[in-house]
Amino acid sequence: MxxxxxxxxxxxxxxxxxxxxxxxxxxxxxxxxxxxxxxSGHALDVGAALRKELEAISKAPTKYLFLSHTHNDHxxxxxxxxxxTLIASQRCLDNMPQRIRLTKWSKxxxxxxxxxxxxxGTVEFHHTGGHSVxxxxxxxxxxxxxxxxxxxxxxxxxxxLPFMGFYQNKPKRTGDPEAYLAAYRKFLTMDLEVIVxxxxxxxxxxxxxxxxxxxxxxxxxxxxxxxxxxxxxLEEIELPRLGPIEQAYKxxxxxxxxxxxxxxxxxxLKHLKTSFxxxxxxxx
Numbered sequence: 001m002x003x004x005x006x007x008x009x010x011x012x013x014x015x016x017x018x019x020x021x022x023x024x025x026x027x028x029x030x031x032x033x034x035x036x037x038x039x040s041g042h043a044l045d046v047g048a049a050l051r052k053e054l055e056a057i058s059k060a061p062t063k064y065l066f067l068s069h070t071h072n073d074h075x076x077x078x079x080x081x082x083x084x085t086l087i088a089s090q091r092c093l094d095n096m097p098q099r100i101r102l103t104k105w106s107k108x109x110x111x112x113x114x115x116x117x118x119x120x121g122t123v124e125f126h127h128t129g130g131h132s133v134x135x136x137x138x139x140x141x142x143x144x145x146x147x148x149x150x151x152x153x154x155x156x157x158x159x160x161l162p163f164m165g166f167y168q169n170k171p172k173r174t175g176d177p178e179a180y181l182a183a184y185r186k187f188l189t190m191d192l193e194v195i196v197x198x199x200x201x202x203x204x205x206x207x208x209x210x211x212x213x214x215x216x217x218x219x220x221x222x223x224x225x226x227x228x229x230x231x232x233x234l235e236e237i238e239l240p241r242l243g244p245i246e247q248a249y250k251x252x253x254x255x256x257x258x259x260x261x262x263x264x265x266x267x268x269l270k271h272l273k274t275s276f277x278x279x280x281x282x283x284x
Contacts, residue, residue, distance in 0.1 A: 001017060001021075001045065001046060001049040002014050002016075002017050002026060002041075002046065002049040002050045002052075002053050003016045003017075003053070004026070004027070004028065004050075004053045004054060004057055006057075007145065007194060007196075007202065008143040008144075008145060008194075009143070010029060010030045010031070010120065010121065010140075010142075010143060011027065011028070011029050011030075011140060011143050011145050012027060012028045012054065012057055012058075013025065013026070013027040013196050013202065014026040014027065014050070014053075015200075015201065015202065017041065017046060018157070018199055018200075021041075021042060021043070021046065022042045022073050023041040023042040023043070023046050023073055023077075024039050024041065024042070024073045024074050024149075024150070024198050024199055025039070025196060025197055025198055025199060025200075026038065026039050026040075026041055026046075026050050027039070027147060027196060028050075028054040028057075028058065028062075029123055029138070029140055029143075030058040030060055030120070031116060031118040031120045031121055031123065032060070032118045032119060032120035033060055033061075033118075034060050034061055034062070034063035034064070035054055035055065035058045035060045035061070035062050035063065035064075036062070036063070036064040036065075036066055036087070036116070036123060036138075037050060037051060037054055037062050037064070037065045037066065037081060037084070038066050038068075038138055038147050038196075039066070039067065039068060039074045039077075039149070040065060040067065040074065040075060040076070040077035040078045040080065040081060041073070041074075041076070041077035042072060042073040042074075042076050042077065043076055043077055044076070044077055044079055044080060045077075046077045047076075047077020047078060047079065047080030047081065048077070048080040050077065050080070051080050051081060062081060062084050063084060063085065064084055064085050064086075064087050064108070064116070065078060065081040065084045065085070065086050065087065066087040066088070066125065066136075066138050066147075067086065067087070067088045067092065068088075068092075068135055068136050068137065068138075068147075068149035068150065068198065069092050069131065069132035069134050069135040069136070069149065069150065070092055070095050070096050070097070070100075070132060070134060071132060071150070071166065074149070074150075074198070075096075075100070082104075082105070084106075085105075085106040085107065085108055086102065086105045086106065086107045086108070087107075087108045087110075087114060087125055088107070088108075088109060088134070088136065089109070089110055089111070089125075089127040089134045089135075089136045090109045090110065090111055090134075091111075091127065091129075091133050091134035092132070092133075092134025092135070092136065093107070093109055093134070094134070095132070095133050095134050095168060110125060110127065110136075111127065112126070112127050113125065113126050113127070120142075121140060121142030121143065122140070122141055122142055123138060123139070123140050123142075124138070124139045124140075124141065125137070125138050125139075126139065126186075128151060128179060128182075128183040128186075129176050129179035129183075130151055130164070130175060130176050130177075130179035130180040130183055131149075131150040131151055131162070131163065131164060131175060131180075131198075132150070132166070132168070132175075133168040133173070133176075135149065135150060135151065136149070137149055137151065137183070139190065141190075141191060143194075144191050144192055144193040144194065145192075145193065145194045145195075145196065146187060146190065146192055146194070146195045146196065146206070147196045148187070148195050148196065148197055148198065149197075149198040150163070150197075150198035150199070151180060151183055151184075151198070152195055152196075152197035152198060152199075152200070152203070153197060153198065153199045153200050154195075154197040154199070154200035154201045154202075154203055154209075155200040155201035156200070156201075156251065157199045157200035157201075158199060158200070158268060159244075159247075159248035159251055159252065159265055159268065160200065160244060160247070160248065161244060161245070161248055161268060161269075161272060162180060162213075162217070162272065163175075163268070163271065163272070164176070164177065164180075164271065164272065164275035164276075165271035165272075165274070165275060173278075174271070174274055174275040174278045174279070175275040175279070176279060177217055177220075177221060177275065177276055177279055177280075178279070180217055181214060181217055181218070181221075184210050184213055184214050184217070185214065187206070187210055188207065188210050188211070188214075192206040192207075193206070194206070195209070195210075212243075212244075216242060216243065216244050219240075219242050220239070220242060220272075220276060221276065221280070223239070223240055224237070224273075224276040224277055224280055225280050227277075228277070228280055228281050228284065234273070234274060234277045237273060237277065239269055239272070239273050245269065248265055248269075249262075249265065252264075252265045
């Protein structure tokens with residue numbers, strides 16, 4: 001089920017499970033005598049398969065499980081790691097659905113950053129927000145690899161467009177485009193060779209990709225702010241065919257189930273428009 005592939009000496013990634021299940025991209029980082037599981041997938045059997053594969057490759061026990069945020073495609077394999085320490089932002093833990101019980105877990109909860117360092121290297125965890133109120137990323141400066149989690153949806157998965165529809169549970173709120181922009185600008189200052197997304201394809205040329213995403217979000221922001229200033233309601237706004245949106249339509253129209261893909265895309269774009277509109281109309 002889970003097939004971890006090495007992308008550096010101490011980092012492994014699985015991008016296959018997401019294509020046949022509702023899971024996210026999975027991974028692991030080894031720091032000498034222990035490993036860190038990156039996400040747990042959407043179900044217990046996925047989490048168990050991830051742990052088995054990670055420990056077989058690393059020859060080290062899984063000491064930590066990092067959860068980037070609250071969404072079930074990332075968290076619901078967690079019980080395969082009950083004896084590990086959970087790493088997550090405090091805002092992630094605070095925003096967990098009430099049915100998720102983590103009281104018996106050992107935790108490393110952080111506000112903005114948390115760092116693990118051994119003789120083998122360093123892994124940093126940074127709270128970013130954006131996709132979800134508690135969203136965080138994992139960064140290995142040693143390996144020059146960023147697990148960007150759901151700040152990145154790359155390639156054909158969800159047409160490669162950002163998703164901000166389910167940002168906060170308590171109370172319910174849509175996403176934060178300014179947090180996306182701040183995170184992307186921060187990532188541009190990092191020594192990066194690879195970005196591992198939450199969904200989709202690994203990015204092997206991070207700098208041009210990040211600049212393209214910043215341009216897209218800034219153009220979309222400018223369009224929405226102008227529409228709000230003109231007094232247009234959410235329903236009256238039609239998103240412009242900016243580069244990534246135009247490419248998404250071309251992809252949808254080229255697929256075998258054209259009508260179904262176009263409906264999915266239009267609903268997806270509705271979430272994106274709503275997130276931008278809700279954020280910037282609150283800022284007025």
